[in-house]
């Protein structure tokens with residue numbers, strides 16, 4: 001892996017598409033919103049390609065992809081989505097295979113772990129609790145923790161500050177170009193899982209330091225650092 005010549009003391013994890021398969025709940029929230037607004041519903045595949053840049057972007061794309069909406073309509077839709085998503089958040093969400101044992105093993109190795117997600121904090125924290133994984137993380141940075149979100153590297157630096165670990169001793173693991181660009185901007189190595197969302201983009205076309213078909217593979221990669 002390029003750029004790392006020391007043990008990685010901390011690992012930053014993306015949430016949606018990396019640790020948790022949240023797509024069914026996101027699609028349910030989106031379609032309840034669209035139904036309430038009298039707009040055409042979206043397929044799971046469509047929602048899949050809309051996830052990654054946060055909830056405002058998901059709502060915007062649901063309302064504007066191959067159709068039209070005014071800025072005022074998009075603004076008005078956001079609280080509708082939030083209301084519905086708050087109801088379903090976590091219901092059909094699943095932890096990806098290999099994630100639990102990987103988190104436990106990384107902690108066993110003494111590494112500090114954080115979640116850095118573009119999902120808003122109001123949904124992130126209850127979801128981590130509900131899925132029983134909140135206790136694995138020493139810090140959580142959500143999409144509205146700072147005024148910026150991924151791909152801005154500021155969120156990764158913020159997570160490192162919360163962890164008390166140098167960004168130069170940290171590795172990012174994600175599923176999309178937002179994660180990879182943020183890591184590149186922070187000068188951090190980045191591994192991408194191949195099973196996530198990546199906004200409809202082939203994940204192997206994204207500049208990164210390695211692909212993981214199962215989170216468990218991160219253990220070997222990090223072992224070598």
Ligand SMILES: O=C(O)COP(=O)(O)O
Pocket residue numbers: 014015016017050051052053054055058116117118119120143150
């Ligand atoms: O909320 C999103 O759009 C995606 O969130 P993520 O950063 O955890 O993938």
Ligand SMILES: [Mg+2]
Pocket residue numbers: 014015016017018052174175176196197
């Ligand atoms: Mg993601």
